[in-house]
Amino acid sequence: MKFFIDSADIAEIRDLADTGLVDGVTTNPSLVAKSGRDFLTVLAEICAAVSGPVSAEVTATECDAMLVEARRLSAVAPNVAIKVPLTWDGLKACRALSQGGIKVNVTLCFSPAQAILAAKAGASFVSPFVGRLDDIGHDGMGLIRDIVAIYRNYRDAFRTEVLVASIRHPLHVIDAAKIGADVCTVPPSVMRQLSKHVLTDKGLDAFLADWKTTGQSIAT
Numbered sequence: 001m002k003f004f005i006d007s008a009d010i011a012e013i014r015d016l017a018d019t020g021l022v023d024g025v026t027t028n029p030s031l032v033a034k035s036g037r038d039f040l041t042v043l044a045e046i047c048a049a050v051s052g053p054v055s056a057e058v059t060a061t062e063c064d065a066m067l068v069e070a071r072r073l074s075a076v077a078p079n080v081a082i083k084v085p086l087t088w089d090g091l092k093a094c095r096a097l098s099q100g101g102i103k104v105n106v107t108l109c110f111s112p113a114q115a116i117l118a119a120k121a122g123a124s125f126v127s128p129f130v131g132r133l134d135d136i137g138h139d140g141m142g143l144i145r146d147i148v149a150i151y152r153n154y155r156d157a158f159r160t161e162v163l164v165a166s167i168r169h170p171l172h173v174i175d176a177a178k179i180g181a182d183v184c185t186v187p188p189s190v191m192r193q194l195s196k197h198v199l200t201d202k203g204l205d206a207f208l209a210d211w212k213t214t215g216q217s218i219a220t
Contacts, residue, residue: 001177004052004185006165008035010045012188017050024052026105026127026165026185028083029059040076047077055105055125057083058093066093074102081124083107086114091121098122105163115147119158125183130176131166140166141175148180170194 002023005013008031016022025046032039039056047054054077058069066089070082081103084090094104098121105125106118110133118126128147130140144164151158161182167173170193173184186194 001173001181002052002161002183003191004055004163004183005050005191006031006167006185006187008032008037008042008046009188010035010042010049013046014049016188016191021191022050022052023183024054024081024185025050026055026083026163028057028107040073043073043076043080047079050079052079053081053103053105053124054079055081055083055107057107061085061087061089063089063092063096066090067096070097070102081105083127086110086118086126091117094118094121094123098124107165109147110143112143112146112150115160115162116150119151119154119160123160125161125163127163127165127185129166130164130172131168133166134168141172141179144176144181145179152180 003021004024004026005016005022006026007013008027013025032042035042043056056073058066060066060069066084073082074080082097083105084093085108086106094106097104103124105127106123107127109115109126109128115126128143133140133143147162163183163185164176164181165185167184167186167190176184
């Protein structure tokens, strides 16, 4: 499974990217607004910090305007992937961009039917939002399960990767991995939680306490 960081906080992204465990980044207008910085400047910094795809979302809602914005975003760096909403205009823009060799992330997916259309339009990624479905009493992971199953039926035709978005906690990541999703895009806080376990901390404390009693030092 690939890990993308869902953030526009360049300090967090750089710190996590230094682990070698980050495969890409996703951003959106809400995340950029939280940063309080110029979007194109932030995008350029993120693209320099990671080698994998960095999803940058258009703000236009009409196809031709989306394509204009997409061209400007793509010019920032070669690893920019254009994020478009799962609307008819978004799908048309996805088709045009993907045929031009540009990676496209079709976002705001909430049904298997929408995911089929994204794959047919040539999306590199489709982003189903599990957390937002859970919030309204729907089965977010059930959607991931359905999309993965459908895409597996058409491996020769569909090249779209399932990018699980709106992840709220580590269990979302684990469940997505069990199902076989291609990518999870996670907030920095969730990425850090993945390494945590109370027994790991307890064991380390015991090892260090025992080592201290020896009076030895490995470094000197």
